[in-house]
Amino acid sequence: MTATEPRRPLAVEDLRKGFADRGNTVNAVDGVSFEIKEGELYTLLGPSGCGKTSTLRSVAGLERPDGGRVVIDGTLVAGVAEGTFVPPNRRDIGMVFQSYGIWPHMTVFDNAAFPLQVLRRKPPKQEIRERVESALAVVQLAGYEGRMATQLSGGQQQRLALARALVRRPKLLLLDEPLSNLDAKLRGAMRAELASLQQQLGITTLYVTHDQAEALGMSSRIAVMSAGRIVQEGTPRDIYQRPATRFVADFVGTTNFLEGTVVSAAPAGDSGPGTRIGTALGELVGTAAPGVKTGDQVLLAVRPEAVRLHLTEPAAAPNVVPGELEQVMFTGECLDCHVRVGDHVWITRQEPRLAAGPGDKAWLELPADALSIVPSA
């Protein structure tokens, strides 16, 4: 028997999973907690080995956690203290993995029907047909029922894997790097397709990726993971514009860093710009991550596209530092300007019509609301 809990599509509480590795234990998941709301696409984002797949596999029931709980749609499916463990086939989930697991010797129809064929209470034939056809229609594979799975393109195979995950109409969809086997162009197209399908169906989804562009573009919320833990959770904008740590600022997108010491912190509870930092380039004003105090050693983090580049000295603007252009690269969409400021080279992204070249003097304006102050450790 499983205990019944308040209905939440997914709640993960203090999840722990270790693996034995040559006499040591690797804490792959080290106290992970999060909740997904109805209809959200929630992404675990992080570098290889940070524990995202182990977390997802614990939600799926493919791993047995060493600690913590997993609750799917109000049902406790794994609870170490409670001694509860529901096997994967009895969890209300659909899954798509990196290797889609499409069976080459089966037709498209049989592949998509498989999860229904193996149910203990198998639906009648007619219902199976209707459900498979509707799942294939959703992923735009109507009319392909009789083809062998191997006669599909990479993108179509990926869609078939998705249809197979949806055919049981699960409460929760689990996707582990589902686009990583596709070439770059197809990946971009499938990213948009998958995100719009997820929204149309309103299906609550847990997504795992190491690709920050994928995470930023598709997610309702993102949890950035490092060494088995969630280090920041927020909307894509929060994560990109307000990184809480150096790790997040570094891992998600390109960032310029500058060391400093907090001269005066913004009043507690004030999350706007107003924290003054002493740096080798003079005093600058920025926006502090929670918990940053006067006297702390910190890093200033600024995104390349947030830096405004002036070719003449702007009159009395705050947060302006002088430098010299070292390199200018035209990429079509923008002009990447590398500017030497003191000991550092700053990467800035400007609009492509800017007439600038190496050796030009440059003044970098760092808007205080785009200058994130994070702990230096």
Ligand SMILES: Nc1ncnc2c1ncn2[C@@H]1O[C@H](COP(=O)(O)OP(=O)(O)OP(=O)(O)O)[C@@H](O)[C@H]1O
């Ligand atoms: N079955 C296993 N046996 C031993 N160690 C494992 C096992 N599965 C995962 N690990 C280890 O646990 C850690 C987390 O692995 P996990 O696959 O969860 O990370 P990940 O963030 O999903 O990485 P990737 O993107 O490379 O899949 C890694 O150090 C990994 O080597």
